[in-house]
Amino acid sequence: MGRRLINMIKFEKDEYLKMGAMVVSKRPELEAIAEKLHQRGYSNLFLTGVGGTTAEFTSMKKVVENHSSIPVYCVNAAELMLEGHKQLIRNSIVITGSKSGDTKETVAVVKWCKERGIETVAITKAETPLAEIADHVCLIDSSGVENTYLSFYYILLKLAELRGEFPDYAQFASEMEHVHEGLVQVKEKFEPVAAKIAKQYHKEEYQMWVGSGTVWGDVYMFTMCILEEMQWKRTKAVSSPEFFHGSLELVDEDTLVILVKGVDACRPLDERVEKFLNQYAEKKVIIDLSNYLIPGVDAKFADICSPMVFETITTGRLAAHWEHHTGHSLAFRRYYRQFDY
């Protein structure tokens, strides 16, 4: 008996695996960037961008901090240009990315860095303003946020290995060669859960999302970029420890709370929220990432992979079900990129 075949709406498995293979094929190129940066030497890393990129970098910063002593800063690109930063010096490396390659603030911050003699790295699409001006560029035209994580990990975790701080890098990178097959299985396992959540709660006007640690940036991203931007739903993202210092008072019989239980050191903070919700919340969903570990990937990499897992099941699956039930296309925007503002 094989696994039960699950038909996932708006998902093309073959295309997904093909794109995954393309991203994996960029490994040598991305590692070469890390080698160059390591040889050149650097004082610290600045991860900068806007919107989804800032959110991804929030999680990546945590991953780097958990596995290396590289000083790493995550700063919104627009703020960085206006405020500057006393830790941003000629020997800093500024790392950024943009799916479209033309995000205004991201292109501007790279230009701003170049004027100051600060080296920049970008992962983006070919023949775009960003691809043209960054010092070190890797051209990747992928979808799926998990692929963004994987691409940057080939640089960031390689840097940690080169510093002698992440000796497991080779094993990690080797396991990533087949991570997309594993992620498909994770998606399939989550599919009925996604369908159920969207069916039951798509009419909610407001929902609170709670999470912590390495997936906190992604919890923020899902509320901001998917639910707010693409579905026009009012949301609140709050971290598990901060939940108890304000947002808990909103919990009542009408308020939907969605808790993401992580698989890193902060998990006890999520469990504390779970205990509270079980006592006081009527409408709640608990997504436990320990049920969605990636087959074929060593459990010791669970914290590193948890943003990839969270994204593959939410932005990658839950969003499609949300769209299906609300009838509100994920592609439709009132304002964003519709005109200048």
Place this chain on the structure above:
Amino acid sequence: MGRRLINMIKFEKDEYLKMGAMVVSKRPELEAIAEKLHQRGYSNLFLTGVGGTTAEFTSMKKVVENHSSIPVYCVNAAELMLEGHKQLIRNSIVITGSKSGDTKETVAVVKWCKERGIETVAITKAETPLAEIADHVCLIDSSGVENTYLSFYYILLKLAELRGEFPDYAQFASEMEHVHEGLVQVKEKFEPVAAKIAKQYHKEEYQMWVGSGTVWGDVYMFTMCILEEMQWKRTKAVSSPEFFHGSLELVDEDTLVILVKGVDACRPLDERVEKFLNQYAEKKVIIDLSNYLIPGVDAKFADICSPMVFETITTGRLAAHWEHHTGHSLAFRRYYRQFDY
């Protein structure tokens, strides 16, 4: 003709000034802590706490970063204990505070630091668990978030002066001797605005608050600690640059958006939001902090003082009007500190 007398609800001017004088009187004690830390030497500062304290530290981190090259980290206390931090070393200084002196996570993080031989500084109330265990303690039993800022500035900005990075410290500290009289005038100027906002919008189920730079931590705090915790109102706090990468899509004729225009380098980001709101938002409030500069304080300190100003007019005034109109006591909690969870 003198200034028009304004009767501010739930505000005792004499008590406010008396408390202000008490906080100012702590200056030598707080500066002495800075002197000791400077002489001892340190690699970096960790600002840690939970809830309101984390929010205040978010703004203070920005102020320190704007005026000094001291490496400064702001980390939630509960996360810090579970994750540790590779930049937190024996030569770090951990700075924290708690109004009550018994905030569970804050007391625990100081204990956790001591076990690791890391020196701790706390500003808190006498005869409390926190006062008893921190290495350097200043006992201040004050209300008014502006007083929390002032207390910590006497340490943080003095440290910057000792590093030769903030030569204006003496002028700043001297002007702070009369800052509370100035803050009363600021409150009086804002009073009719606070009354109007609360009267017009106290029935809103949801409100979005937008701000940036040095007051971003405070915008977060007002939504979290006042509107959510004390008034049970659904909120979203979003920074001015991030607003354009998700939350803007929620703007319609029914959604209340409150924009705080700051007085620091990030002001153009707030102005961009203002321009957008003027075109597309029906229900909006714009609080321009340039209208509330503190009399008697040099304009060059506007960024440092803007969190104090924002707090004195919102947590200090708007909250009282909100309570007046909603009839929901700011003191009443469903869950917070009502029992263990």
